Amino acid sequence: MSIKIVSTSPYDDQKMGTAGLRKKSKVVMQPNYVENFVQSIFNTIGDARGKVYVLGGDGRFYNDIAIQKIIKIAAANGVAKLIIGRNGFVSTPAASHIILMNKLDGGFVLSASHNPGGIDGDFGIKYANQSGGQAPSQVSDKIYQNSKTIREYKIFDSEDIDLSGLGTQKLGDMIIEIIDPVKDYAAMMEQIFDFDALRKLFAGGFTMKFDAMNAVTGPYAVKIFEEMLGAAPGSVINATPLPDFGGLHPDPNLVHAKELISILYGENAPDFGAANDGDGDRNMILGRKFFVSPSDSLAIITDNYALIPAYKDGIYGVARSAATSTAVCRVAQARDLPCYEVPTGWKYFVNLMDSNRITFCGEESFGTGSSHIREKDGIWAVLFWLSIIAATGKSVEEITVEHWRKYGRTYYIRNDYEGVPTDIADKLMADLEAKLPSLVGQSFGEYTVTAAAPFVYNDPVDHSSTANGLIIKFANEARIIYRLSGTGSSGATIRVYNEQYSKDNISGDSLEVLKKLSALAADIAEISLRTGKTQADVTT
Ligand code: VG1
Numbered sequence: 001m002s003i004k005i006v007s008t009s010p011y012d013d014q015k016m017g018t019a020g021l022r023k024k025s026k027v028v029m030q031p032n033y034v035e036n037f038v039q040s041i042f043n044t045i046g047d048a049r050g051k052v053y054v055l056g057g058d059g060r061f062y063n064d065i066a067i068q069k070i071i072k073i074a075a076a077n078g079v080a081k082l083i084i085g086r087n088g089f090v091s092t093p094a095a096s097h098i099i100l101m102n103k104l105d106g107g108f109v110l111s112a113s114h115n116p117g118g119i120d121g122d123f124g125i126k127y128a129n130q131s132g133g134q135a136p137s138q139v140s141d142k143i144y145q146n147s148k149t150i151r152e153y154k155i156f157d158s159e160d161i162d163l164s165g166l167g168t169q170k171l172g173d174m175i176i177e178i179i180d181p182v183k184d185y186a187a188m189m190e191q192i193f194d195f196d197a198l199r200k201l202f203a204g205g206f207t208m209k210f211d212a213m214n215a216v217t218g219p220y221a222v223k224i225f226e227e228m229l230g231a232a233p234g235s236v237i238n239a240t241p242l243p244d245f246g247g248l249h250p251d252p253n254l255v256h257a258k259e260l261i262s263i264l265y266g267e268n269a270p271d272f273g274a275a276n277d278g279d280g281d282r283n284m285i286l287g288r289k290f291f292v293s294p295s296d297s298l299a300i301i302t303d304n305y306a307l308i309p310a311y312k313d314g315i316y317g318v319a320r321s322a323a324t325s326t327a328v329c330r331v332a333q334a335r336d337l338p339c340y341e342v343p344t345g346w347k348y349f350v351n352l353m354d355s356n357r358i359t360f361c362g363e364e365s366f367g368t369g370s371s372h373i374r375e376k377d378g379i380w381a382v383l384f385w386l387s388i389i390a391a392t393g394k395s396v397e398e399i400t401v402e403h404w405r406k407y408g409r410t411y412y413i414r415n416d417y418e419g420v421p422t423d424i425a426d427k428l429m430a431d432l433e434a435k436l437p438s439l440v441g442q443s444f445g446e447y448t449v450t451a452a453a454p455f456v457y458n459d460p461v462d463h464s465s466t467a468n469g470l471i472i473k474f475a476n477e478a479r480i481i482y483r484l485s486g487t488g489s490s491g492a493t494i495r496v497y498n499e500q501y502s503k504d505n506i507s508g509d510s511l512e513v514l515k516k517l518s519a520l521a522a523d524i525a526e527i528s529l530r531t532g533k534t535q536a537d538v539t540t
């Protein structure tokens with residue numbers, strides 16, 4: 001066994017997006033693609049000697065190949081130790097927890113999250129630093145610069161490592177510890193929530209279905225909901241992680257979690273339904289024939305913090321991405337808590353959590369979490385909802401409707417226009433940005449523009465400034481936000497977020513209430529003219 005130095009040629013597309021590097025599997029399978037990227041990370045952070053990282057993925061196609069490459073490159077670069085989930089599995093939230101609990105230098109999660117997997121699907125690598133969160137843009141930009149000039153990488157010349165058995169082994173001087181990726185995570189959840197109360201809930205006949213979508217959270221969910229809390233066997237469906245997610249698109253929303261939706265909207269539906277995405281950081285919450293929008297979920301979680309043992313003594317504050325509805329800020333205002341608005345991407349919450357400015361945060365894209373870790377956390381959100389139900393004895397629908405009665409309702413939908421040629425999408429955004437100032441003061445039917453500007457975030461901790469998306473605000477408390485996705489692997493996706501607040505009308509249908517605003521949003525940006533699309537590809 002020896003260290004080889006291999007000559008390579010740079011790729012020009014290894015720029016991380018909203019959450020790590022995300023590409024078509026076939027792109028990542030090109031010669032030296034993973035090697036170049038990982039070596040560029042080590043070149044950027046400098047001396048890797050003595051460093052310890054967590055490593056694992058969501059089990060998707062190419063997880064097993066990429067992980068062996070990373071192990072060998074880490075060993076050749078002098079990494080002291082890798083902590084790896086058995087069989088190469090670890091969820092994004094569990095990886096964040098492992099970094100924080102063991103005070104590691106960071107980690108690698110092999111996942112394209114909610115994007116489909118398989119040879120024709122997507123692959124990705126999320127890189128976290130010692131904060132437990134994904135590296136900030138300042139770091140990922142340097143990695144990208146280094147990836148464009150890389151000429152060689154170091155790799156250990158050895159057989160593949162067996163990742164199936166727990167325990168410690170060595171590759172050269174590097175220690176490899178294979179751990180059960182579920183155990184410590186489950187123990188952390190038990191610290192946060194009142195598991196006795198949840199056991200009583202299930203013992204009393206409460207029923208749930210959790211859809212793991214054949215992705216990484218299956219083993220976590222079976223352990224926590226069925227084994228620890230006593231949910232009936234079979235409460236977790238699609239529980240075995242599969243390389244192609246069984247053909248599913250592991251995005252927990254009304255469009256892609258079809259099986260779960262049909263169960264919760266069918267005869268004899270269980271009391272509660274939930275789903276997670278590929279790497280376990282997203283969640284969808286359902287009641288019987290009832291859907292909770294992620295933005296509302298964040299607001300309801302915030303309003304109920306005192307019911308949870310870990311938060312009962314108080315929370316620092318909350319944050320949401322700018323595209324997320326303003327519902328949580330109404331709760332924050334009523335409770336005299338700060339409410340921050342950040343760009344899309346969980347990494348922007350990290351400084352706020354580290355500086356004790358916030359405890360809870362969330363995104364409209366089915367992401368909710370707290371400062372227990374530095375990633376969004378799908379199972380945490382599900383346990384939070386179960387805890388509210390256990391403490392109040394109310395159904396998901398009752399909890400949500402009561403929330404609307406108290407605070408009003410923020411109707412919200414997101415329209416995604418997918419597969420738009422990049423040049424057309426870029427020009428659409430640039431032209432829209434240029435005309436924003438002229439919109440202020442204009443009225444479109446009942447909608448009068450009060451403000452129209454790019455969203456710019458100034459981080460109060462590291463003082464970096466990030467522009468992300470364009471926001472139009474109206475006098476009647478409606479908002480439209482436009483931005484381009486940073487997680488796609490081909491073409492551009494234009495996301496248009498529509499929101500309308502109503503104090504009194506709480507029983508409407510979101511699509512109906514937002515119909516005019518959605519049409520106006522498409523008109524203002526000339527979406528159909530420029531893209532040829534008369535309607536969104538996906539509405540969530
Ligand atoms: C999307 C979501 C964003 C989320 C990101 C990563 O990004 O909109 O809220 O943080 O995915 O989530 P974008 O740039 O495509 O809008 V995950 O679960 O894919 O790590």
Ligand code: CO
Nearest residue numbers: 113114277281
């Ligand atoms: Co995810």
